[in-house]
Amino acid sequence: MMRWTLKSLGTQIASTLASAGGVAGAFLFVLFLEAVFLGESKQIVAYIEHMEPDIWVMQHGVSNMHMASSFVWDWKLDAVVEMDGVEKVTSILYVNTMVRAGDRDWFTYVVGLVEGDKRAGPWAMKSGSASPGPGEIVIPALFAESSGAGLGSSVSVADKKFTVVGLSLGTFSMANSVAFVSFGDLVNILSAGGTVSYGLVDLEPGSDAAAMARRIEAEVEKVSALPHPEFVRNDFNMAMRMGVDVVAFMRVIGSALAVAIIAFTALVQVSRRRRELAIAKALGVTNRSIYFSVVLQTVLITTAGYAVALALALGVAPMISLFVPEVTLLVSTGSLLRMGAVALVVAVIAAMVPAYMVNQVDPLTAFQG
Amino acid sequence: MASSKLIRADGVSKHFGTGHTQVRAVDGVSLKIGYGELVLIMGPSGSGKTTLLSMLGGLLRPTQGRIEVAGTEITVMKEAELPDVRARLVGFVFQSFNLMEALTVEENILFPAQLIPGGIAAARPRARELIERLNLRERRDSLPKTLSGGEKQRVAIARALINEPPLILADEPTGNLDSRTGQEVMMILFDITRDENRSVVLVTHDPRVEEIADRILWLEDGKLRDRKSEDHSWVRDPVCGMRIDEWTAVHTWERSDSKYVFCSARCKERFVEAPDQYVNA
Structure with missing residues (x-):
């Protein structure tokens, strides 16, 4: 049966390839969508991932940075720095707002840096200064290229003009880029004197971050303190949650498309092979064996489609990022495995459609001339 | 007690439809066919020959009556049990050859072997023997589309014989062949009956076969009757x-x-x- 099944697929190579191609397209669509969301979500947390303090201290009840707002009195961070085991606390102000460069608006994390402090600033520069002074701003290099801006150009944040003094790398995201201004400028924009948004706490070597976070929350009134990995995880999950419904919906659409394509192919295969199936039945092949043959064909087509989608996703994704750097694509193992499981389910569901037809094939038709 | 006859059919009828539109394709047919007999079923078109053949092969269930093949009463068997009976006890030869287009000559011959214990591996020597005997050695790896009509029918006969069934049912096996090739196919079927003691039941319009048949059954309007020699024209x-x-x-x-x-x-x-x-x- 196996040989007959495989060779039958081979004799209808055009429809088999077309079907596998269609399935690959449907899967690729979902894989790329997931890759875009995952890549962008990863890029959204790029800033906090690169800062990597031991503990993040913030307003009580806040547990991440993306789309959050946090204000903590600066004296509370002074109290943290006095605690045993704390080596250093770096304060930043932060706001999610639009930055206008040229004629384009970019949704951006604007981080206010204490003058001269490089702890919380950009981690890689293309050109210019990484430490903005009053009236100065560091923007992502990609952001500048896309907007026709450069060093010395003027951009505005909340209607206040800033001069671009630095172009940073790795800080661009289509959803949320990161720009840096001086702490004082952001205080003025936010009218937030005497407060900071987050404290980046570096501990002395050998200290336990989780225990220290608990101590900070216990000893400093109305602040939240989270170890770095937990803070990053919270932020990433928050970013993902914003796209997860869309991805899930698209996954259903893509899977349904794949089911439709494979089911249609299986129906066509059964219709074309109807006479041979009747002959096989007349010779003594059972319905179950014939159904197995149809399932095997759908599984093979689905697997071929999945393999093509996999190869394209892994091979083409880096090239897309190379030619369209604004888009960050991240193809994860989890997403590939998930799609593999979906492919298997798709194949089985699709094979159910022609099962009825297989059952209805009358072996007597083998006698028709 | 084991039956001395390969086929016993008692009062077999097959009706299609109901009421005024009912058609009695086969009507109360009884027959016995012994081992090693070559039996011809003849009759006008639409007389129920293929319907009778289908019932003898377990492809169609009679409306009434009982059929026994090699001591097994197939009319009381469940639908799911019949494929096994067909694979073990019956070899089919069809008018339009009915080979699997994607499979080579050898693979086509071996196709039914996967349905019985031992499978394809055990049947390979038998397949080689049939390929030699039916003069298909040169065409062993060919696909059906490259074969002549006669070669296709020889492959179909080899396929029918691969599982060594006691009964071969052939429906118009020469219908799509020219007279010379048809004659060749008939002689192969005759040799099978004679050399391997298999029973061959043949539905045909080809009068040449009468000369080699042990018995001729005449089916008309669904009923069997004797064929008189003066009926020839x-x-x-x-x-x-x-x-x-x-x-x-x-x-x-x-x-x-x-x-x-x-x-x-x-x-x-x-x-x-x-x-x-x-x-x-």
Whole structure:
């Protein structure tokens, strides 16, 4: 049966390839969508991932940075720095707002840096200064290229003009880029004197971050303190949650498309092979064996489609990022495995459609001339 | 006690439809066929020959009556049990060959072997033997589309024999062949009956087979009756010159008040393409 099944697929190579191609397209669509969301979500947390303090201290009840707002009195961070085991606390102000460069608006994390402090600033520069002074701003290099801006150009944040003094790398995201201004400028924009948004706490070597976070929350009134990995995880999950419904919906659409394509192919295969199936039945092949043959064909087509989608996703994704750097694509193992499981389910569901037809094939038709 | 007959059919009927539209394709047929017999079932078109053959092969369930093949009463078996009976006890030879297009000659011959214990591996020596015997050695790895009609039918016969069933059911096996190839196929079936003690039940319109048949059964309006020798009306096929019984012939063509009778569809096709070539010859 196996040989007959495989060779039958081979004799209808055009429809088999077309079907596998269609399935690959449907899967690729979902894989790329997931890759875009995952890549962008990863890029959204790029800033906090690169800062990597031991503990993040913030307003009580806040547990991440993306789309959050946090204000903590600066004296509370002074109290943290006095605690045993704390080596250093770096304060930043932060706001999610639009930055206008040229004629384009970019949704951006604007981080206010204490003058001269490089702890919380950009981690890689293309050109210019990484430490903005009053009236100065560091923007992502990609952001500048896309907007026709450069060093010395003027951009505005909340209607206040800033001069671009630095172009940073790795800080661009289509959803949320990161720009840096001086702490004082952001205080003025936010009218937030005497407060900071987050404290980046570096501990002395050998200290336990989780225990220290608990101590900070216990000893400093109305602040939240989270170890770095937990803070990053919270932020990433928050970013993902914003796209997860869309991805899930698209996954259903893509899977349904794949089911439709494979089911249609299986129906066509059964219709074309109807006479041979009747002959096989007349010779003594059972319905179950014939159904197995149809399932095997759908599984093979689905697997071929999945393999093509996999190869394209892994091979083409880096090239897309190379030619369209604004888009960050991240193809994860989890997403590939998930799609593999979906492919298997798709194949089985699709094979159910022609099962009825297989059952209805009358072996007597083998006698028709 | 084991039956001495390979096939026993008692009061077998097959009705299609109900009420006024009911058709009695086979009506109360009883017959016995022994081991090693070559039996012809003849009759006009639509007389129920193929329906009877299908019931004997376990492909169609009778409306009434019982059929026993090699001591197994197939009419009481469950639907799911019949494929196994067909694979073990019956070899089918069809008019239109019915080979699997994607499989080679050898793979086609071996196809039914996967349905019985031992499978393909155990059947390979038998397949080689049949390939030799039916003169298919040169075509062993060929696909059906590259074979002639005669070669296709020889492959179909080899496929029917691979599982060594006691019964071969052949439905118009020469219907799509020219007279010479048809004769060759008939002689193969005759040899199978004689050499391997298998029973062959043949539905055909080909009168040449009468000479090699042990028995001829005449089916008309769904009932079996004896065939009388004076019922013959011999004429010549204008293409191949073969003697044909006009009374039973199915391949006929009328032109200018003349009726022509052919031994096969192939001869008829040739005639219809250029009738003057044969009429004036």
